[in-house]
Amino acid sequence: MEHNAIDYDAVYLFIRDHYLNSRFEGSPMRREYPNYPNLVVRSTIEQIGATGRGFISMYESRTGRVIIFDAALNILNTDEPPAQIQRKPGLITHLYGR
Secondary structure, three states: OOHHHOOHHHHHHHHHHHEOHHHOOOOHHHOOOOOHHHHHHHHHHHHHHHHOEEEEOOOOEOOOOOEEEEOOOOEOOOOOOOOOOOOOOOOOHHHHOO
């Protein structure tokens, strides 16, 4: 698929809705690269053009799980179970005792 056919604005909104703000519009990378969100969108469009799919890693995703999507921005892995996130940090008492 030719990546020029993919709607930039639609991809931008999709990424904004699914990325953590701190990894997209609120990223500290914007200090050095004011167009950082544009770079992320362009990179995603290139990835979709090359492979037919886009990916959002679990570290960038608002849900904490990988999101795989196609050129029409349909999420392809909707049946994946939710991420396993600890509600409370573990204790390191096994290293130091109580």
